[in-house]
């Protein structure tokens with residue numbers, strides 16, 4: 570007897586410095602995917618599971634050593650992969666995640682200055698086989714991101730960081746996008762929401 574295996578789902582991640590517009594555009598991309606009749610799981614990091622959300626609270630609000638921070642985001646990620654991402658991809662669902670390991674490179678590596686080799690080691694340990702099929706990087710100068718955040722919310726631990734932190738995080742994102750051009754699409758997030766949507770629709774339509 571032969572079993573029926575659904576084609577593996579797609580794993581799409583959304584990255585950018587705080588205020589770049591990820592959350593705004595994930596909802597739109599989710600609608601595009603759902604309109605194709607594809608099962609969809611929308612999630613986020615740190616978080617995405619009950620334990621991951623508890624870790625998120627610690628990471629976003631408690632002061633801690635930078636390596637503790639890195640270990641906690643990877644602990645949250647391990648749980649997220651086991652409980653949510655892998656089961657969804659295996660049953661053919663598409664997973665849209667607000668951040669994944671590129672954020673650890675950008676924030677713990679670029680922003681905090683943690684040795685990138687250590688982050689690579691954690692990534693190879695926690696998800697040796699799993700990388701996104703597509704990563705959409707919303708790129709924006711930090712003054713624009715900052716103005717958007719200041720207008721909308723109370724800032725968490727990361728959002729209160731100084732300009733240098735975000736400059737380094739943005740540069741690390743752009744460095745990774747240049748290193749993995751087949752996986753990344755970089756969007757100029759200073760454009761209007763409508764203009765960005767046009768680009769996103771084309772990018773998502775390419776994915777089969």
Ligand SMILES: Nc1ncnc2c1ncn2[C@@H]1O[C@H](COP(=O)(O)OP(=O)(O)OP(=O)(O)O)[C@@H](O)[C@H]1O
Pocket residue numbers: 585586587588589590591592593594717718721758759760761762765
């Ligand atoms: N292209 C845009 N033009 C103008 N305003 C925008 C644009 N994209 C997002 N915004 C606005 O900027 C604010 C921050 O956007 P959003 O919450 O999507 O950012 P984010 O990248 O998800 O931030 P964080 O990572 O901190 O959650 C929101 O008020 C949103 O409406």
Ligand SMILES: Cc1cn([C@H]2C[C@H](O)[C@@H](COP(=O)(O)O)O2)c(=O)[nH]c1=O
Pocket residue numbers: 587613614615629642667668669670672673674676677727728
């Ligand atoms: C996955 C991940 C996230 N972070 C930081 C980046 C953001 O400042 C927060 C998450 O907040 P958001 O509003 O949901 O984007 O966490 C990090 O430092 N390292 C990571 O790996």
